[in-house]
Amino acid sequence: LTPELATIELQKEATHYGEIVSRMSGFLNNLINSPKEKKQLKMLKKLKKYEEITDSMEIEITEYITKIADKEITPKTSQRLRGILNICNDLERIGDIYYQMSKTLEQKMESKSYFLPEQRDNINHMIELVDKAFSEMIANLSTPSYDNVSIDKARTLENNINAYRDKMRNDNLTRLGDDDYNVNSAMIYNNIFSSLEKVGDHIINVNESIVGQV
Secondary structure, rough: OHHHHHHHHHHHHHHHHHHHHHHHHHHHHHHOOOOOOOEEEEEHHHHHHHHHHHHHHHHHHHHHHHHHHHHOOOHHHHHHHHHHHHHHHHHHHHHHHHHHHHHHHHHHOOOOOOOHHHHHHHHHHHHHHHHHHHHHHHHHHHHOOOHOOOOOHHHHHHHHHHHHHHHHHHHHHEEEEEEOOOOOHHHHHHHHHHHHHHHHHHHHHHHHHHOOOO
């Protein structure tokens, strides 16, 4: 394959990678919302497995790019390859964050802590916002020519995630003194919504790499 054709293949692979990573959001959603321990344990296993898949995908794509980079390539192809490298780096980080969240939720299960209905509702809303950002990211990744991509919508979605995280953080701090507000649960809650906001950061990084704003 010429470097140019290889780059087209790599873009397809990056889209596939993005889709794989975005599935972890659904597993997390099930883990948080399922009342059945059996299903929770199944989701913990899936998140671990997918984190391993995302690691190996990053290694494969990086090695492939390194091989192509040795050949004669145009500055444009070189920039595109660098972009795909950055995309894979961010997607791998997202996989790590989901895995870390699964470990936090596993500790929550073990300590028999529970989320209040309002905390669960807020996390579910945050997951919805992240899922919208994932959809836009995948749409941008699957655009045949990255030159035609605009990331305005992606930026709006990122701002929505940040604003909601700020609201959750403020409400959480305000409620901390209340008798019915468990401190341990509040810390786990804070960890989860902060982690979801970090996922949003990496999603916007992917979009920026697509349009060459690196």
